[in-house]
Structures are given as C-alpha cells and as structure tokens.
Amino acid sequence: MAQAPVGDDVWGEDPTVTHLQERAADLLGKPAALFVPSGTMANQVALLTHCNRADEVFVGEGNHSLYYESGAGSAWAGVSFNEVGRGGLFTAEQLQEAIRPLDQHFPHPRLVALENTHNRSGGRIFPQRDVEAIADAAHAKGLALHLDGARIWNASVATGCSTATLCEPVDSVSACFSKGLGAPVGSVLAGDTDFVERAHRYRKMLGGGMRQAGILAGGCLHALDHHIERLAEDHANARMLAQALSAVDGLRCDAAQVDTNIVVFEVTTRPARDFVARAAERGVKLAALDQSRVRAVTHLDVSAADMREAAQRLSGLT
Numbered sequence: 001m002a003q004a005p006v007g008d009d010v011w012g013e014d015p016t017v018t019h020l021q022e023r024a025a026d027l028l029g030k031p032a033a034l035f036v037p038s039g040t041m042a043n044q045v046a047l048l049t050h051c052n053r054a055d056e057v058f059v060g061e062g063n064h065s066l067y068y069e070s071g072a073g074s075a076w077a078g079v080s081f082n083e084v085g086r087g088g089l090f091t092a093e094q095l096q097e098a099i100r101p102l103d104q105h106f107p108h109p110r111l112v113a114l115e116n117t118h119n120r121s122g123g124r125i126f127p128q129r130d131v132e133a134i135a136d137a138a139h140a141k142g143l144a145l146h147l148d149g150a151r152i153w154n155a156s157v158a159t160g161c162s163t164a165t166l167c168e169p170v171d172s173v174s175a176c177f178s179k180g181l182g183a184p185v186g187s188v189l190a191g192d193t194d195f196v197e198r199a200h201r202y203r204k205m206l207g208g209g210m211r212q213a214g215i216l217a218g219g220c221l222h223a224l225d226h227h228i229e230r231l232a233e234d235h236a237n238a239r240m241l242a243q244a245l246s247a248v249d250g251l252r253c254d255a256a257q258v259d260t261n262i263v264v265f266e267v268t269t270r271p272a273r274d275f276v277a278r279a280a281e282r283g284v285k286l287a288a289l290d291q292s293r294v295r296a297v298t299h300l301d302v303s304a305a306d307m308r309e310a311a312q313r314l315s316g317l318t
Helices: 015-028 039-050 072-077 092-098 128-140 152-159 163-167 193-205 214-226 231-245 272-281 304-314
Strands: 032-036 055-060 080-084 108-115 144-149 172-176 187-191 262-267 293-297
Touching: 015 032, 015 163, 015 172, 015 187, 015 214, 032 039, 032 193, 032 214, 039 072, 039 108, 039 144, 039 172, 039 187, 039 193, 072 080, 080 092, 092 128, 108 128, 128 144, 128 163, 144 152, 144 163, 152 163, 152 172, 152 231, 187 193, 231 262, 231 293, 231 304, 272 293
Parallel strands: 055 080, 055 108, 108 144, 144 172
Antiparallel strands: 032 187, 172 187, 262 293
16 A cells, blocks of 8 residues: 555546556456445445436345435435345345336336345345346336445355356446455445446545545555455354354354354344443454344454354353
8 A cells, every 4th residue: 555656536647546446347347447435435426326316226125325324315316215125135026016107106216226245134145146137127127226245255255156247237336345355445336437437426526536545545456466265264254153152042143144254143131232232341342233133244353263262252241
C-alpha cells in the first residue's frame, strides 16, 4: 500500500485504482468495475443506477440492503423492498409469485437483488441453479438482477466455481475486499460499461469519489493476490467451531448448516445480547442477530487453536 503508484482517481488518474478495477472486472466476469469505499455504498449505487423512485426491489429474507444499510434504499433510491422466500434464499417460482401485475396501485417491479453468501442466514451459499433460474425469470419480466457478492469469494472457494461463473447470470455485482479477504477498506461494483459509467456519477453524489485512493486499492490487490485460496481455512475453522458449540449445553448449533465462514447458533438459556456481553468479557467477540441467535465469523486473524479456545470460553456461559 505504501508503495502503490497514485494519482487523482476523481479524474481517473490513479493507476492502482484503474488496475484494481480492471482486475476485479475480469475476476467477476464483467466488462467494467468501479472502486467504492464500502459494500453498502456499492449496493446503494446499484439501486440508484438500476431503479427509479417508487420502484420495487425483490430480495431474500434478511437481505443486507434491506436489513443492514440504515434504510438507505428508501432514503436515497426511493425504492420499496419485497421479501421473497425464507432464510435468505428463494426460487424462481417464488419470485414469479411475488411479482404483481402492472397496475397503478402497485410499485413498479424493477430489480431482483440476491446475496451470496447470505450473511444473516449464516453464510449460506445461493445455489447456482436457482440463481440461473431466477435470472431467466427476472429477465423475462424485464427486471434487472443485482448480486450482493460481499462474500462471493467465499462462495467461489466453497463451491469450486469461479467468481465469473457465479456472477455470469446477473447484471451487476458488488464484491468486498475488507471481509474475508482482509483488506482494510474497499469494495467494487461491476457490470457492463454503460452501467458502470452511470454508477460513477452516483458514487460521486454519495461522496465516494476519493483522490489518491491507490493507497487503498493497493491493499485490495494484495488481498486478491494472497487471501482468496486461504478462505478454505476460515471455512474449516467455522465448521470446527460449530461442531464444538453443538456439544455445549444451552446452545443449539448445527454444523451441517455451516457453508462458509459464518456460524449462527441459538442460545436457549438467556437472551442472546446477554450471552454476547458475557462472551466479550471473556475475550470472544460475537454479534447478536435477534433475541436468541448469535453470529460468529472466522477470518484470517483467527486460527484453529483460537476456535478451540473460543469454544472452551463459551462453554461456561450458558
């Protein structure tokens, strides 16, 4: 990062940002890509670029753009969300049932937004056959398809499919460098050239035009070079943690449901937030998803030994 050649990216003059955008576009199988500070900005720029105000966006239950982006979709893009299916995943048939006919009483259906892997359901992988069928159904109705691929790298490593293959059915995709890949800052939004040109203006409107951003892009390039294949270690550590937690009285954890690097378990003896607070006192950082469910995430800063230690510390909290 310290050695990255830089320029003014607002003027398109930062060579490291340009290189990252070209590299990311190639990996995601799209003609062009745009570097942005965060995954939330990538998703919000996608909504603004695809939609008009009062349009309807179809999402899976607990979708990040609906659940974790501070209501920005309605505030900035002016869209409404329609949740489809359960647990973050859905089928083409469920999508078709949710699409209402064009009528003055209804919002105009415009976009389908998928999430792969799905954060809130525990890093679940969206089956590719369903993505392809949903794309066919959406396009047949004149709807565009956006993929929140914040953790698309995890899905690729877990399935053995290239990121380009996973993203092929969709019109746009956001991908994050600062989660499993470990870069300190940055995401990318990819699509066709016209889409990215229009998205560029919305990035500027949201304050995402950075100057010598090559310093940040350098970290993202390092992550792409060194941290993709090692995601398999995170997946193995997550399964190890899930198996250990499944044996703890007062916790319900199904290791068979762990697809990637997120473990979601249920606390049956106390409120989840109380459990999380007590875990923090023992040096284990977790997040409460609701009244009973807790999320743990593995990453490149925690080891297999850390998983065993974390399970041991959590075992006495129920």
